[in-house]
Amino acid sequence: xxxxxxxxxxxxxxxxxxxxxxxxxxxxxxxxxxxxxxxxxxxxxxxxxxxxxxxxxxxxxxxxxxxxxxxxxxxxxxxxxxxxxxxxxxxxxxxxxxxxxxxxxxxxxxxxxxxxxxxxxxxxxxxxxxxxxxxxxxxxxxx
Numbered sequence: 001x002x003x004x005x006x007x008x009x010x011x012x013x014x015x016x017x018x019x020x021x022x023x024x025x026x027x028x029x030x031x032x033x034x035x036x037x038x039x040x041x042x043x044x045x046x047x048x049x050x051x052x053x054x055x056x057x058x059x060x061x062x063x064x065x066x067x068x069x070x071x072x073x074x075x076x077x078x079x080x081x082x083x084x085x086x087x088x089x090x091x092x093x094x095x096x097x098x099x100x101x102x103x104x105x106x107x108x109x110x111x112x113x114x115x116x117x118x119x120x121x122x123x124x125x126x127x128x129x130x131x132x133x134x135x136x137x138x139x140x141x142x143x
Contacts, residue, residue, distance in 0.1 A: 049113070051078055051081075051112070051116075052078055052134065054111055054112065055076055055078050055083060055108065056076075056135065056137070057111075058107070058108045058111040058112075059074070059076050059085065059104065059108055059137040060137060061107070062103075062104040062105075062107035062108050063104060063137065063138055066100045066101075066103060066104055067138065068097075068100070070089045070090050070091065070094075070097060071087060071088075071089055071097075071100075071138070071140065072088045072089060072090050072125050072130070072139075072140050073087070073088040073125075073130050073136065073138060073139050073140065074086070074087045074088070074101075074104075074136070074137040074138040075088075075130070075131070075132045075133045075134075075135065075136050075137065076133055076134060076135060076137050077133025077134040077135075078134055081115050081116045081117065082116070082117050082118070082119070083105075083108065083109065083112070083116060083117065083118040083119070084118070084119050084121070084133055085101060085104060085105050085108065085118065085119070085120045085121070085137075086120075086121045086123060086133060087100075087101040087104075087120070087121070087122050087123070088123050088124070088125045088130045089122060089123070089124055089125065090124075090125055090126075091124065091126065092124055092126075093122045093123065093124050097122050098122045101120045101121075101122050102120050104120065105118050105119075105120035
């Protein structure tokens with residue numbers, strides 16, 4: 001679960017990077033009566049919550065800096081309010097691999113409202129052919 005302090009810091013970050021600039025532009029556009037496409041898109045995102053889209057964007061962001069040469073694939077799924085992240089690694093899965101995918105999971109669940117749950121799984125590609133859940137978030141190029 002998110003701590004109240006962590007939740008506040010994430011909301012503040014969202015406000016600083018997304019909402020505040022939008023509000024400024026919106027005031028300017030209200031005078032002219034015109035909203036541009038970017039502002040309309042921001043307003044649309046702010047007024048709706050699409051869990052699968054949120055998951056796709058969130059996992060991409062969470063993977064930044066966590067992809068090692070051992071990570072082969074990452075797949076994600078969403079069923080009701082339960083998120084699954086499955087990472088496939090080359091060779092035997094190590095503690096570091098598990099920690100990395102758990103960190104990714106923590107970053108992802110922080111982007112969802114209360115009531116969502118998450119499972120992160122680290123699997124070796126040596127154990128069988130990787131299976132996709134709802135979508136592939138990462139696939140390493142074959143060499």
